[in-house]
Amino acid sequence: ATACLLLGGVAALWLPLNKQLWTPSFVLWTGGMSVAALLLAHLLVDRWGAPALGRRFGVNAIAAYLGSSAMALLLMASGAWGWLYQALSTLLPTAPALASLLCALGFVAVWWGVVWALDARRIYLKI
Numbered sequence: 001a002t003a004c005l006l007l008g009g010v011a012a013l014w015l016p017l018n019k020q021l022w023t024p025s026f027v028l029w030t031g032g033m034s035v036a037a038l039l040l041a042h043l044l045v046d047r048w049g050a051p052a053l054g055r056r057f058g059v060n061a062i063a064a065y066l067g068s069s070a071m072a073l074l075l076m077a078s079g080a081w082g083w084l085y086q087a088l089s090t091l092l093p094t095a096p097a098l099a100s101l102l103c104a105l106g107f108v109a110v111w112w113g114v115v116w117a118l119d120a121r122r123i124y125l126k127i
Contacts, residue, residue, distance in 0.1 A: 001039060004032030060115040063125040068111050 008017075008029030015025045044050040057064050075081035081103075088099035118124070 001032045001035035004028045004035065006032075008032055056112065056115045056119045059124055060118050062127060063118060064111050064115050067114060068107070071110075072107075 005028075008025050008027075008031075011023075011025035011028060015023045017023065017026045017029055019026055041054075045052045072081070075084075085099060085103050088102055089096055092099045092102075
């Protein structure tokens with residue numbers, strides 16, 4: 001993980017971190033971050049007994065993925081997404097990044113609630 005992060009950081013000096021192009025620096029950097037996050041989750045949950053907060057998303061990943069995709073498309077098509085973002089930007093005129101973060105966190109919170117309710121009722125969508 002550390003080697004990937006370091007190589008990605010050094011490579012970013014010549015090749016920018018660009019998700020759309022999947023530059024080598026982006027792949028190395030995000031790969032290193034992913035391995036580090038997985039290691040941290042392993043230590044916290046498996047070794048030290050912390051609760052697995054993302055488990056509900058894991059057991060209903062299909063519902064969360066398809067449902068959130070459909071919801072995002074409906075929000076964009078109806079104009080509600082733009083309206084919500086605009087309303088938050090008006091409330092926080094000096095922090096547009098915070099408005100964007102709050103939209104994203106709210107969206108994730110809605111879907112966490114959905115998968116929590118499904119898990120509480122032992123409903124698991126599978127293919």
